[in-house]
Amino acid sequence: METRKVQVTGGSTYTVSLPKTWATENGIEAGSIVEFYPESDSLLLAPKDERDRLEGSLDIRDLQDEELRRAVFTMYVSGFDIIQLEAGRITTEQRRTISDATQSLVGLEVLEETGNSVVIQDLLDSSELSIHNAVTRMRLIALSMLDDAITALAENDDDIAQDVIERDEDVDRLWFVVSRIFRAALRTAKATEELGMSREVCFDYHSSARQLERIADHAAKIGQLTLQLSEVPEEVVESFEELHDDATEVIDKAMDALFLDESDEATELANDARQSILAIDEHARTIDKLLREQDPQQAQLLGLVVDSLSRCADYGGNIAETALQKAAPRP
Numbered sequence: 001m002e003t004r005k006v007q008v009t010g011g012s013t014y015t016v017s018l019p020k021t022w023a024t025e026n027g028i029e030a031g032s033i034v035e036f037y038p039e040s041d042s043l044l045l046a047p048k049d050e051r052d053r054l055e056g057s058l059d060i061r062d063l064q065d066e067e068l069r070r071a072v073f074t075m076y077v078s079g080f081d082i083i084q085l086e087a088g089r090i091t092t093e094q095r096r097t098i099s100d101a102t103q104s105l106v107g108l109e110v111l112e113e114t115g116n117s118v119v120i121q122d123l124l125d126s127s128e129l130s131i132h133n134a135v136t137r138m139r140l141i142a143l144s145m146l147d148d149a150i151t152a153l154a155e156n157d158d159d160i161a162q163d164v165i166e167r168d169e170d171v172d173r174l175w176f177v178v179s180r181i182f183r184a185a186l187r188t189a190k191a192t193e194e195l196g197m198s199r200e201v202c203f204d205y206h207s208s209a210r211q212l213e214r215i216a217d218h219a220a221k222i223g224q225l226t227l228q229l230s231e232v233p234e235e236v237v238e239s240f241e242e243l244h245d246d247a248t249e250v251i252d253k254a255m256d257a258l259f260l261d262e263s264d265e266a267t268e269l270a271n272d273a274r275q276s277i278l279a280i281d282e283h284a285r286t287i288d289k290l291l292r293e294q295d296p297q298q299a300q301l302l303g304l305v306v307d308s309l310s311r312c313a314d315y316g317g318n319i320a321e322t323a324l325q326k327a328a329p330r331p
Contacts, residue, residue, distance in 0.1 A: 056078070138178070146312060149226070165220045165223040168219070175213040247309050251313070
């Protein structure tokens with residue numbers, strides 16, 4: 001850390017010198033433009049970034065299938081607007097994987113293809129992305145998936161179950177968008193300013209989005225289990241519906257608390273959500289006893305459904321914890 005004394009020039013202008021080492025490392029010289037960003041009681045200074053688009057390249061010669069998909073996802077989340085994938089010769093299978101990965105991400109499109117490279121570009125204006133809107137959309141889709149998963153189970157409807165499984169990709173797309181926005185906010189003060197919220201709040205949204213992504217995963221899991229199940233007895237269905245209602249109530253209360261600006265109300269709602277989880281755990285144990293009367297194979301699959309619903313409630317509890325942190329006084 002270095003310290004500088006603030007001085008007055010011209011009788012009304014405050015000035016402070018920049019450490020020469022920092023200036024040199026960041027290409028700052030006489031005439032360079034720097035940017036200042038107020039953040040709470042701090043003032044962040046950064047060199048002005050003249051780049052319109054962030055470009056990155058990646059050697060994919062040794063990458064195939066899921067490894068290649070994850071590599072494209074990583075470059076996207078890291079914030080690159082233009083991604084150049086290179087190899088001595090890109091195979092047909094690699095091109096197919098790249099195309100599939102591109103379609104799984106919001107805003108990406110293949111811009112150019114040659115024998116040894118594929119260029120992907122993000123067509124969205126990052127400054128127009130809203131992490132609040134993305135998380136809100138994740139909440140709606142994840143909870144509707146969970147609701148439809150229980151409906152599919154109750155009605156033994158494979159079409160609804162398959163639809164739930166497929167919608168998991170929609171939540172994943174939004175999760176990658178939230179992650180991209182979050183990393184941009186960590187990387188530059190400009191991104192934080194464009195976002196219109198502090199880094200701390202952005203972190204809270206990112207943490208909660210992760211829980212919603214897991215809830216969607218468990219809804220998809222229930223859909224997959226439904227495809228393996230035969231007709232479920234009515235008394236078991238009713239127990240599942242009650243457990244589902246209790247779990248979604250926890251998630252809804254937690255998300256409402258997260259979005260509230262009024263601290264006292266948010267704290268009360270989040271604590272109420274956390275307290276409700278105790279009753280859900282007891283309810284889950286009651287259902288487990290009921291399942292002992294079922295066929296062993298059927299009971300095992302239904303037990304996994306109970307576990308998924310309980311975990312969804314726990315993820316709601318994690319969101320409630322995040323809401324409490326967001327509502328707490330700041331030092």
